[in-house]
Amino acid sequence: MQTSFIPRIVIAPDSFKGTLSAAQAAHAMATGLSRIWPEADLHLHPMADGGEGTLEAVAAAMPAQWQHAVMPDLEGRLKPARWLRLPDGSAVIESAELVGITLVGSSQVADRSTLGLGQLLLAVLDAGCARVLLGLGGTGTNDGGVGLLAALGARFLDGRGLLLPPTLASLADLAVVDLSGLDSRLAQTRLVALADVASPLCGATGATAVFGPQKGVRSEEVDRFDRRLQRLGELGDAVRGQDLRDQPGSGAAGGLGWALRLLGATLEPGAEAIADLQKLDASLAGADWLLTGEGRSDAQTPLGKVPWRVAGRAARLAVPASLLSGDIDSAALPALQQRFDHCLALVGGAVDRETAQRDAASLLTDAAEAMARQHCERLAKR
Numbered sequence: 001m002q003t004s005f006i007p008r009i010v011i012a013p014d015s016f017k018g019t020l021s022a023a024q025a026a027h028a029m030a031t032g033l034s035r036i037w038p039e040a041d042l043h044l045h046p047m048a049d050g051g052e053g054t055l056e057a058v059a060a061a062m063p064a065q066w067q068h069a070v071m072p073d074l075e076g077r078l079k080p081a082r083w084l085r086l087p088d089g090s091a092v093i094e095s096a097e098l099v100g101i102t103l104v105g106s107s108q109v110a111d112r113s114t115l116g117l118g119q120l121l122l123a124v125l126d127a128g129c130a131r132v133l134l135g136l137g138g139t140g141t142n143d144g145g146v147g148l149l150a151a152l153g154a155r156f157l158d159g160r161g162l163l164l165p166p167t168l169a170s171l172a173d174l175a176v177v178d179l180s181g182l183d184s185r186l187a188q189t190r191l192v193a194l195a196d197v198a199s200p201l202c203g204a205t206g207a208t209a210v211f212g213p214q215k216g217v218r219s220e221e222v223d224r225f226d227r228r229l230q231r232l233g234e235l236g237d238a239v240r241g242q243d244l245r246d247q248p249g250s251g252a253a254g255g256l257g258w259a260l261r262l263l264g265a266t267l268e269p270g271a272e273a274i275a276d277l278q279k280l281d282a283s284l285a286g287a288d289w290l291l292t293g294e295g296r297s298d299a300q301t302p303l304g305k306v307p308w309r310v311a312g313r314a315a316r317l318a319v320p321a322s323l324l325s326g327d328i329d330s331a332a333l334p335a336l337q338q339r340f341d342h343c344l345a346l347v348g349g350a351v352d353r354e355t356a357q358r359d360a361a362s363l364l365t366d367a368a369e370a371m372a373r374q375h376c377e378r379l380a381k382r
């Protein structure tokens with residue numbers, strides 16, 4: 001079916017983790033919409049939230065230059081790591097490049113470190129970048145950011161004054177946080193952390209309790225590891241004379257949010273920052289429809305995931321928004337329907353999870369087409 005109505009449609013999905021990048025998801029959705037409206041004015045905004053895909057989402061928004069380095073990953077293996085230099089001279093780093101959960105091999109979470117990420121930040125300082133955006137999220141580390149801090153000159157000592165390796169395991173013996181040797185260039189550098197979650201560093205809603213289990217923290221370890229980050233937070237905050245550990249986003253990326261605050265960074269919700277960089281509102285202004293989605297929509301989605309945030313922007317501009325995700329938790333539907341006029345999942349009916357993941361791109365295209373067909377008349381009447 002094709003119609004003469006030519007709609008303006010914004011397509012702004014997050015990645016479908018493990019199956020499609022945000023750009024692939026946006027492209028698949030666009031292909032489906034084009035079957036109904038071949039001439040449609042489509043605006044593709046592959047989104048990210050600070051986690052995996054952040055560099056790609058920024059690169060899609062502007063003529064940024066890819067830069068290349070080789071740094072230790074979360075298990076200490078040397079790995080190529082990219083960063084971006086923006087037209088205004090700022091740099092963008094993505095934590096998932098070096099300490100991403102997909103890079104985890106056989107290590108225990110307590111032995112992983114963000115040291116290589118700190119070394120990458122040093123390389124960016126060497127390159128003379130005065131403003132650095134750091135995407136936080138999708139990490140396999142829970143070291144409170146001590147690796148990153150150590151790379152930049154911080155020292156972590158035990159009760160006898162011995163230097164500790166920068167890992168969660170060593171924090172069991174932590175007695176002193178010494179920030180006196182931090183790289184002096186940090187004082188002239190504007191650090192902006194793009195956080196994918198608003199969790200505090202510790203406690204029931206903190207990094208270890210909420211995101212530790214997905215990184216391999218066993219239930220009997222949660223309290224012990226949380227106490228280590230609590231102690232780290234108390235000692236670091238005392239040096240700064242501020243309570244940084246309870247601030248929103250300090251628990252992002254296994255505590256990297258807190259570590260960056262300790263370095264004077266400001267924290268922003270990553271999805272909002274990416275939407276701004278992509279000038280999403282300019283595309284939404286006057287649009288007829290927003291189509292967004294993610295791998296799985298659930299109770300976390302209304303807490304500020306990408307689809308929720310882009311739909312919030314659409315609502316402010318009176319643009320109806322629909323959600324097309326790989327899977328949708330039916331328990332979350334009532335909440336999701338507050339913001340989306342139509343919620344559709346690939347999983348359902350004859351399509352099981354395995355098929356939805358295997359054939360994600362073609363199923364997404366077909367589902368977008370089906371959605372467009374259903375919305376055709378309503379959009380034409382707007």
Ligand SMILES: Nc1ncnc2c1ncn2[C@@H]1O[C@H](COP(=O)(O)OP(=O)(O)O)[C@@H](O)[C@H]1O
Binds near residue numbers: 019294
């Ligand atoms: N094509 C797909 N069909 C069904 N489920 C998917 C698909 N792609 C990803 N998922 C599921 O989505 C979940 C990840 O959710 P996602 O929204 O992508 O990331 P996050 O919640 O970490 O931001 C995983 O459990 C994955 O199995």
Ligand SMILES: O=C(O)[C@H](O)COP(=O)(O)O
Binds near residue numbers: 251
């Ligand atoms: O710990 C992290 O890396 C994140 O802040 C939360 O991770 P997730 O968004 O990949 O679940």
